[in-house]
Amino acid sequence: MRVDVTINGEPRSAEVEPRTLLVDFIRTHLGLTGTHVGCDTTSCGACTVILDGKPVKSCTVLAVQAHGSELRTVEGLRQNGRLHPIQAAFKEHHGLQCGFCTPGMMLVGAALLEKNPAPSEEEIRWELSGNLCRCTGYMNIVEAIKAAGAGSAGDAVGEDLGAAESVAAAEEMEAHA
Amino acid sequence: MYPAPFEYSAPTTLEEATALLAELGDEGRVLAGGQSLLPMMKLRLATPGHLVDINRIPGLDRIEHVDGHLQIGALVRHADVVDSQEIADASPLMASTAPWVADPLVRNRGTVCGSVAHCDPEGDWNSVMLALGAEVVAASRHGERVIPIEDFVVDYFTNSLQAGEMVTAVRIPRGDAGTAGKYLKLERKVGDYATVGVATHLRIDGGTIVEAGIGLTSVGPRNIKAREAEAMLVGEAPSSELFAEAARAAALASDPASDVRGPADYKRAVVEAYVRRGLEACVRQISEEG
């Protein structure tokens, strides 16, 4: 079946079997691997994407169900090569260690701040309760979201990602793998 | 993990959906929020031949007043209930349940009616519906019928829908003045199914309890309506002795199993405590209302 979506503002489509999960459609068919697969059992939120404005677990949605929808993934956070405030805040507040949960955490954080720009710590923790992190203990994730909301993410906002630099780093990593 | 292959249709009208379901018979399965069905299919615990995705049928996402009832359409998500002023006004019990169902991401997809249809004894909504005396609206190619929730919840993962039928809504009596409700849920962590869940509903008129509803989650092969306990309350004036007695009766009506969430006698003790606390919370709500 043909699935057409708008993902991070760009129209994309692919032919899939009905049983293809949205997360695999995004990673394999569209080549956007920022969305992770963690538990694959609807528990961890590593696969979080924003589907028509709402964060969902993309391992538990069929790709065909997203036909005609608007999707946002972690790749859509940066704008013109510059960091989104939530990304800047995660960087400054050490909101990540291994980074596996981070795309989901940032998307849930960004969606929360769009609804409620000044959430309390309790509201942030409640909103994050479908996303698991095995590294950080959550403290700095909560701090980062709070800072992004307060607009105090500081210097890194809009920081140039240095695309060429990260491509070089990725290539180097691959060479060592 | 991939589900076994299946056919997929996404009808855009109720007529089309019910015609398809009639044609497919046992092969057909409704897909609503997919938050129970898709995990089961990925684990190959369910292998339906044909999914009928109802998400593209307009109008099923409404919460509306119909004939003295509040009607919750088949595409109303748990998150919609969390956010609904209508629900907050009409049913404090539903409003206090929604934030405890699953986690925020699952709540954005999963539906109230899907939970009702799923009949998982660990699901929260059927206890609420049993306490409230809800009705399920079912549609088929032949028309519509209304099923009292007590007849709808048959057993462990079993409802009383016939082949070719789907749920279009669940409806609850509109909460009149003097109505209160509370859902209390013990869970090991946010997003977990209940170790024990207790739904309580009361209506008090002129100092006398005129309606009482008690539903129990995760303490038996299906959600349990504690009928004896309810009957003890109706016609009486609220008091702590009365509530303690009803709570004991509800605990006796529960039939928990010992499992990873705790031993059976512990769960039964929690039922007793939660029924008492739930009823007390209802009385507090009503007195605050004035």
Ligand SMILES: Cc1cc2nc3c(=O)[nH]c(=O)nc-3n(C[C@H](O)[C@H](O)[C@H](O)COP(=O)(O)OP(=O)(O)OC[C@H]3O[C@@H](n4cnc5c(N)ncnc54)[C@H](O)[C@@H]3O)c2cc1C
């Ligand atoms: C991590 C996680 C935690 C959860 N925690 C909880 C919890 O704490 N409490 C709780 O109550 N639930 C919990 N759930 C389940 C969740 O609430 C589901 O949303 C719900 O059980 C099913 O609703 P659904 O819309 O997703 O249904 P689906 O998964 O689409 O369907 C479930 C079943 O119901 C049938 N069905 C659905 N809609 C209809 C209809 N309109 N007519 C006829 N049949 C229909 C389907 O055919 C299927 O058999 C959890 C789920 C997950 C993944």
Ligand code: FES
């Ligand atoms: S991979 Fe989807 S919730 Fe864990």
Ligand code: FES
């Ligand atoms: S940073 Fe490693 S899982 Fe969260």
